[in-house]
Amino acid sequence: xxxxxxxxxxxxxxxxxxxxxxxxxxxxxxxxxxxxxxxxxxxxxxxxxxxxxxxxxxxxxxxxxxxxxxxxxxxxxxxxxxxxxxxxxxxxxxxxxxxxxxxxxxxxxxxxxxxxxxxxxxxxxxxxxxxx
Amino acid sequence: xxxxxxxxxxxxxxxxxxxxxxxxxxxxxxxxxxxxxxxxxxxxxxxxxxxxxxxxxxxxxxxxxxxxxxxxxxxxxxxxxxxxxxxxxxxxxxxxxxxxxxxxxxxxxxxxxxxxxxxxxxxxxxxxxxxxxxxxxxxxxxxxxxxxxxxxxxxxxxxxxxxxxxxxxxxxxxxxxxxxxxxxxxxxxxxxxxxxxxxxxxxxxxxxxxxxxxxxxxxx
Numbered sequence: 558x559x560x561x562x563x564x565x566x567x568x569x570x571x572x573x574x575x576x577x578x579x580x581x582x583x584x585x586x587x588x589x590x591x592x593x594x595x596x597x598x599x600x601x602x603x604x605x606x607x608x609x610x611x612x613x614x615x616x617x618x619x620x621x622x623x624x625x626x627x628x629x630x631x632x633x634x635x636x637x638x639x640x641x642x643x644x645x646x647x648x649x650x651x652x653x654x655x656x657x658x659x660x661x662x663x664x665x666x667x668x669x670x671x672x673x674x675x676x677x678x679x680x681x682x683x684x685x686x687x688x689x
Numbered sequence: 690x691x692x693x694x695x696x697x698x699x700x701x702x703x704x705x706x707x708x709x710x711x712x713x714x715x716x717x718x719x720x721x722x723x724x725x726x727x728x729x730x731x732x733x734x735x736x737x738x739x740x741x742x743x744x745x746x747x748x749x750x751x752x753x754x755x756x757x758x759x760x761x762x763x764x765x766x767x768x769x770x771x772x773x774x775x776x777x778x779x780x781x782x783x784x785x786x787x788x789x790x791x792x793x794x795x796x797x798x799x800x801x802x803x804x805x806x807x808x809x810x811x812x813x814x815x816x817x818x819x820x821x822x823x824x825x826x827x828x829x830x831x832x833x834x835x836x837x838x839x840x841x842x843x844x845x846x847x848x849x850x851x852x853x854x855x856x857x858x859x860x861x862x863x864x865x866x867x868x869x870x871x872x873x874x875x876x877x878x879x880x881x882x883x884x885x886x887x888x889x890x891x892x893x894x895x896x897x898x899x900x901x902x903x904x905x906x907x908x909x
Contacts, residue, residue, distance in 0.1 A: 610765065610766060610790070610793075611790065611792070612792050613792070633770075634764070634767050634769070634770040635766045637766070637769075637770055638765070638766040638769050638770070638796075641769075641796060645796060645799050646795060646796055646799070658743065660743070660745065661744070661770070661774070664773070664777060664778055667777075668773070668777060
């Protein structure tokens with residue numbers, strides 16, 4: 558499948574590498590070209606400098622033909638907005654976005670967005686480790 | 690009315706001042722502590738320091754009883770989220786968002802933001818209208834009906850000069866409301882009204898028909 562990842566931080570770069578190895582066509586977007594150094598040397602996908610909130614940049618990344626869109630920038634609001642653009646403007650079939658703030662995550666889940674909250678997940682995992 | 694303003698930058702500051710002067714109850718939510726201090730020193734304790742996208746902060750300022758939330762930070766994504774939280778978590782009846790990128794209008798509308806104001810477009814329109822050769826000026830937008838009221842100048846070289854209203858090929862749904870001749874009193878046009886160079890015409894149209902109307906009246 559064709560996947561667009563917005564945000565080439567540690568998680569974004571790692572996900573891009575994994576999906577690329579699995580044979581998917583990956584395009585990763587970041588506003589800072591410097592962040593592409595995190596991509597594995599074997600990465601065969603496309604790395605594009607651009608803002609995922611900008612619909613022109615998303616089109617350049619091929620959002621109109623994308624099967625999936627993932628937003629993992631450092632900003633919750635940026636992730637939420639670009640995910641909603643991908644879902645509601647470009648009708649990307651599978652959209653997942655990261656939201657650190659648990660309350661915001663809860664709200665956007667009820668609004669129908671597929672969200673992942675690292676704060677909640679990680680806290681639970683730590684508790685399990687400690688209580689084990 | 691009780692109004693929550695998110696963003697205490699220059700726009701939030703002057704907007705809140707105007708709203709307070711009109712007798713509204715206003716609270717400003719601003720992230721930057723130094724901005725909060727400036728506002729509170731000058732306007733009294735109206736500014737709360739915090740992130741206006743966060744449910745807890747919005748709950749603290751009583752967003753649940755707000756009649757309106759206006760998000761005027763410099764970032765479109767923050768304005769969008771503040772309005773969405775206000776709408777869906779606190780049932781605020783009216784949300785207004787400022788946009789930097791005019792392209793975002795469609796997504797903001799689709800996501801239920803009641804009113805969007807594109808600062809870029811507003812400035813752009815004003816500049817365009819100050820260009821003397823620009824024949825069409827936007828006077829008013831009637832948002833809930835997708836209509837606008839515009840003014841068009843009839844130039845001497847325009848094809849419409851010396852024609853009667855019935856001879857023009859006006860776009861569908863367009864209404865000519867008023868003709869303001871250069872030296873006579875304004876009058877309501879009929880099909881027989883003769884258009885002359887220097888006339889200004891006030892028309893009601895849909896945004897899509899704007900270009901056709903401009904071509905019909907001031908085209909050569």
